[in-house]
Amino acid sequence: xxxxxxxxxxxxxxxxxxxxxxxxxxxxxxxxxxxxxxxxxxxxxxxxxxxxxxxxxxxxxxxxxxxxxxxxxxxxxxxxxxxxxxxxxxxxxxxxxxxxxxxxxxxxxxxxxxxxxxxxxxxxxxxxxxxxxxxxxxxxxxxxxxxxxxxxxxxxxxxxxxxxxxxxxxxxxxxxxxxxxxxxxxxxxxxxxxxxxxxxxxxxxxxxxxxxxxxxxxxxxxxxxxxxxxxxxxxxxxxxxxxxxxxxxx
Ligand code: COA
Numbered sequence: 037x038x039x040x041x042x043x044x045x046x047x048x049x050x051x052x053x054x055x056x057x058x059x060x061x062x063x064x065x066x067x068x069x070x071x072x073x074x075x076x077x078x079x080x081x082x083x084x085x086x087x088x089x090x091x092x093x094x095x096x097x098x099x100x101x102x103x104x105x106x107x108x109x110x111x112x113x114x115x116x117x118x119x120x121x122x123x124x125x126x127x128x129x130x131x132x133x134x135x136x137x138x139x140x141x142x143x144x145x146x147x148x149x150x151x152x153x154x155x156x157x158x159x160x161x162x163x164x165x166x167x168x169x170x171x172x173x174x175x176x177x178x179x180x181x182x183x184x185x186x187x188x189x190x191x192x193x194x195x196x197x198x199x200x201x202x203x204x205x206x207x208x209x210x211x212x213x214x215x216x217x218x219x220x221x222x223x224x225x226x227x228x229x230x231x232x233x234x235x236x237x238x239x240x241x242x243x244x245x246x247x248x249x250x251x252x253x254x255x256x257x258x259x260x261x262x263x264x265x266x267x268x269x270x271x272x273x274x275x276x277x278x279x280x281x282x283x284x285x286x
Contacts, residue, residue: 041073049228051088051235053081056095063101063142064094071120078127088235091227092137092150097220099137099163102145108172109280111271121146122264125178128153129256134234134246138227139163139205140220148196148203149178151213152187155234155246158227159205160220165213166202173276175266179259187212 040059046052055077057064081087094100103121111117128135128150137151139159148165151157169176176184176197184193188211195201196211208214218226234242270276 038067038069040067041070041077043073043077045087046228049232049235051086052228052231053077053087053090054093054228054231055090056093057098057100058095060095060098062104063098064147065101065104066146067104067107068118068120071124075120075124075127078124078131082132087133088237088239089134089136089231090131091231092135092154093224093227094138094140094147097141097162099139099141099143100145100147100150101142102147102167105280105283108271109277109284111268112273112277112280117268117271121177122260125153125260126257129179129253129260132243133239134231134242136227136231136234138223139165139214140223144168146178148213149176149180149184152178152180152183155250156230157214158216158218158223158230159208159214160223161205161217162220163205163208163217164202165196165205165208166200167197168200170198171200172279173273174270175263177260177263177267179256179263181263182256182259184213 042056042058044054044056046054055074059065078090081090134155135153137154137157139157141160141163143163143165145167148167167176180197184197192211196203203211203213205217209217
């Protein structure tokens, strides 16, 4: 495993586990190894009483540029997609303790859809949320095709997921994708403080409140699988391969 994802338990915030993207040279693009490490961290969080909240963070000016394009291309060329991304999405969707995220800058593809599974997201004003799935000849993932229309309505979900229109941080707040905006230099501090406050609450009451607010997740899990079938088929298409090759050639 690489250190492209760091798992931390900051002393200043007891009960908080941080999952930090740490691949700034590749805009925190997420590889199969990185998904596996994050799944493991989420699994540990569910069973370890010392973890009461998880916080996703990126690096200065970049949360994540989404799935690694080289991994997409490898699959398009006949390789295995692996199960890492689906395992990660399911671990995230079924996480039993609060998950928060802090975004500064780029949030692309799964770097955007991940927040649909977070309970609270803080972002800097300069953040941009975008899912260019269709431009890459792909389809929405992470059950975003189910959750996004529910929270933001058809038109905004279509603009984001099908038309690939970017959302500013302000638009993301209005759409209900994220909770609030802070200065870029405050994202990490505020995200950790928020997770720390959640970690101090009575855990059983918080678990029940969270379950009630989120509702049953079986439809979310089913949609992750349904989207994944289309996603895998499209990844093998000539139009997707052309898009990945064009990106790699830039
Ligand atoms: N997968 C793999 N590598 C990626 C990547 C991704 N998703 N996004 C960025 N990178 C790499 C670039 O290839 C480049 O690597 P290099 O320096 O070895 O050439 C490095 O990160 C910096 O990216 P660059 O494109 O030079 O930075 P930029 O500021 O000009 O643009 C983005 C940033 C994110 C807008 C642009 O890189 C991009 O569009 N990335 C693809 C995003 C995407 O479509 N993700 C999949 C969603 S489903």
